[in-house]
Amino acid sequence: MRLKPFLLNFIFFLQVLLLFLLLVEDRIELPVVLQVLGRFHPAILHLPIGLLFFFVIVVLVQNEFKKKSFRRIALYILMFTSLTASITALFGFFLSRQGDYGGDALFQHKFSGTALSILCYVLLILFDRKGKTEIAFYGCGFVTIVLLFIAGHSGGTLTHGENFISGPIKSTERVDNINQTAFQQAVYPILERKCTSCHNPSKAKGKFVMTSIEEFKKGGKKGEEWKSGKPLESRLIQYIHLPLEDDDHMPPDGKPQLTIQEIKLLEQWVRSGGEFDKKLTDLREDDSLRILAAGMSHQNEAVVEKQYSFSSASEKIIQKMNTPFRAVFPLYMNSPALQADFFIKEKYSPNSLEELKEVKDQLVVLNLSKMPVKDEELKTIGSFTNLEKINLNFSEIKGPGFVDLQSLKNLTSVSLSGTKVTIESLKPILSLPALRELFVWSTGITNAQVASLNMQYPALSIVTSQFVDDKVLRLGKPLLENEGLIKKGELVSLKHSMPGVTLRYTLDGTPPDSLTSMFYDGPLNLTETSKIKAIVCKEGWYCSDVFEITCFMEGYKPVKTELLSKTVKYYSGQGSASLTDGGKGFVEVLNTPFWLGFREEPLVAGFDFGSDPPDVRSIVISFAKNLYSSGFPPTEVEVWGGTGTRDLKLIKSMKIDQPKAYISSQVEALSIPLLDAHYSYYKLVARPVEKLPQWHDGKGKKGLLLVDEVLFY
């Protein structure tokens, strides 16, 4: 048991040392080693706290121990409590001699910490004297614990700043006030978040206090901390920009750093003179400080809602205002401000606007776009005193009624695009105090007039035509209205979606021109399959590219059709039926029931017209010219005629010209003229390309013949 007396003595020694150092505090020059030890204060301070509470617990449950062992355990715990408390206090003293601590909190902490160290020692002595002084022991214990709380709290204030504990409760109490200055609204919140935990009256690091404007102006121990207008010469800004490792960098390493936006805002505030009286709303809309401050409010993600001085309209009234043609609704949940939209101009009446007077105080946004609103009705609108935004695009407003809007002191945005307003009539609006945006596109007001107005009213942005382009554009191609095979007697009509175009066309395959080709003035009555080529023209535009389409007319229908050769996989359509069912395919989509494809074998098909065959003047093969999918015209066709499959003779054979290069895909007609053909049975043979030409991607391979219909005329 030699440890106990040694420890007791050592602890006593520490108490004396501590008191002595405190006495001669001002004359001490601290060696570096001790400075380092001082920095361990925040770490080891947790030991005496824990041990003290552990001691309290052991005392509370002493009945669980044998009496003798309890005393020994408790004594040792208390001894180490006292030892660590003394060391903590000593280290704390070392720490207080460096760094820029100051103020009330330091004094309080120093005093309570020292007292705590001594009290722990007294407690130890009292306990050691075997319970004769029980009341004194418990009394002293209670005081020690109270003191622990005081020392702990003041220490916390030093490191984390004032109001650290109550922070979350207090900060929500702050209400944004419109009367606040820019400093209060934008700058101080940054200082409060990042600086005042150290730079406050109780801690006053570097003797610089930021919590009051006077102190903030006065500066710290090196004097003024910032120069108005000169951010680069201000220590306040310089320290922020020092590298993080630098001892002077602010906020110190380990504390929450300023964001780029916050730094920019502080700089801008100093640069713009560091004023304390200006309000944000006094600044111009494009003032850098105002823009930065506006950006900040988003950055905090706490959306700062605009405050309105008026109260909400009753839900009943709002409900009553709503019809399918007039929507009235709050801007957002629980907002007193209302928006009103009108729809369908036939349903608009001046009265329906008048009815809004029931919510005239709450109406903030009014959308009358495309409604036949006249100048007289602006009187009604003038009574909606809190109106901020109005849309009168394409209404029948001419301008004289604008005098009635002069009462709208909060109006910030007016849209008048597409109306007949004149520049003179705008005067009453231009002088509205809150106006920031005016839209006058497609009115009688010229761009030059807008430019001069923009000069006169720099705070107001006047928007007109966004589109300045003298480039002449090409018209789109016309369209064929008919679909599929054209029935007998059906008229063929072309159309173009742009009003006022002239459409010219040819039927003979020659390219149409804008002057001499046939003028299209109504649907065409075509008698046989023909290729239409057409263009559209209009003043101020380039004529369209040539539109080409083959119109396939219905022909004689055979009684029976047989397919006598094999189609290619994927392009087998519906077999023989595909050839004469009247179904027309699309040239881009080939794997459909319409198309029959031939590659290995030629197309061989028989058409039986039965006992009463018609006079056939020509046969038309409708095929897909889709060179990208190797769909080529046939190289050669043969037509055989007779009474049945057995006695057929060749009545016509033709070689077909082949394309020389890639051309756009089309469904084309291959017409085979016949003379005196009056057979009851025809056999048609069409051969696909044997070898694709050199210029084609699939050169040397076999080509494809794609047929969707064979027509007889």
Added chain:
Amino acid sequence: MILFMGDEFLKNRQHITRKHFLGKLGLGFGSVALGSLLMPDLFSGKDEASVSAGMAHFAPKAKRIIYLFQNGAPSQLESFDYKPLLTKMAGQELPESIRQGQRLTGMTASQKKFPLIGSHFKFQQYGQSGAWVSELFPNIARVVDDICIVKSMHTEAINHDPALTFMQTGAQQGNRPSMGAWLSYGLGSENKNLPAYCVLLSRGRGNGQGVYSKLWTNGFLDSIHQGVQFSSSEERVLYLKDPQGRDRADSRKMLDHLASLNDLNYKEFGDPEIQTRVQQYEMAYRMQTAVPELTDLSMEPDNIVKMYGADCLAPGTYAANCLLARKLSEAGVRFVQLYHQGWDQHGNMVGEMPLQAQDVDRSTAALIMDLKQRGLLDETLVIWGGEFGRTNYCQGDLSKDNYGRDHHPRCYTIWMAGGGVKPGLVYGESDEFGYNIIKDPVHVNDFHATVLHLMGLNHEQLNYKHLGRRYRLTDVAGKVVSGILA
């Protein structure tokens, strides 16, 4: 055996004393009470109905959205993400230090070489923002100071369908409500004469990918929130004309009677879908007046036609859809969704990309300018972009004058304009290979959270209980990208 054991447990429980029971009860209540202190809304009785009663949660920046979806994934490297290094290193292998084990599609998985290739098209800086735009988009370059280019989008899917579905519904599987349906549910319809959510389709001249109605589905939400697909034909909404021999007054009478019958049915079964149907009938009736005026493009003045280009009068073209989108949006349609197909350039980038760009460039820029000159741009959010990006290396063999690019989910570019987005901003950055994001990544969930935020909705509060749990567009992720907010 199990029954027997269950019996024992039961007996054991029956032996609990009142003291024990009350003690346990006190502890249980105490812990719940303590827990509730941390969750202020736990016992407030708020359910999803009160949170999203068809109204913005806070002041919205944008009131409507026009989403110009470029289906098939346009290459960021030929449009807005300029990477001169790829031209310099053309033909060289993609370094493994950049690829970092990125999985590949089935189309290039067996490819042995991954030769880098730069844009065939020239880039230039435009506007005050100095953003780089390729020569394929001269008109979008003109409005570059009005748009916010996000170069750091990334997604989880690598194939079209899941990626597209993810972008539209926040999940890859395709049974969730799409973005437009969520907005219709969260904000309601502004104009009761039109659907809140309209869908317009068009097809370009490049290699295309399909779109399906699951992309504009209401999912588990009420079917009134489903997107209404407009036809690409001249009659944009089918069956809207009065049938022969029946006029509007007859329809009115018929609908009134039908409504009374439906009401009887509703009283008997209480199925909310019956009410939905009655509402749909009524809206269709009013659409008979509202729609013809909107879809009739022939009355558009010449300067508007010139702005959007001549194609804008031909129904079913992208230009016509842009013009119609503006008209619908102007009339209060909450969400207009366009899909333009044909951006899947696995090969023939040099041939197809200019055709695709030509189709969209002019009319897209026109839409921005048109909204601006009407004073609508600040309340309309326009979004342009695809479902993922394209690789910085060539798919297949790199030939002298052409190349293709495969799917790339790790980094791609979209842009937004108007509606509370910072104009003239380029947000995020990819590395000099255009392969990985090096600054400010934006996940699809973040994108959704941001879009909802701009519309005045908190993405964590906009939810719907289905099959026992609450669903959100952003599911369990998503963070508002505050850097792009104006």
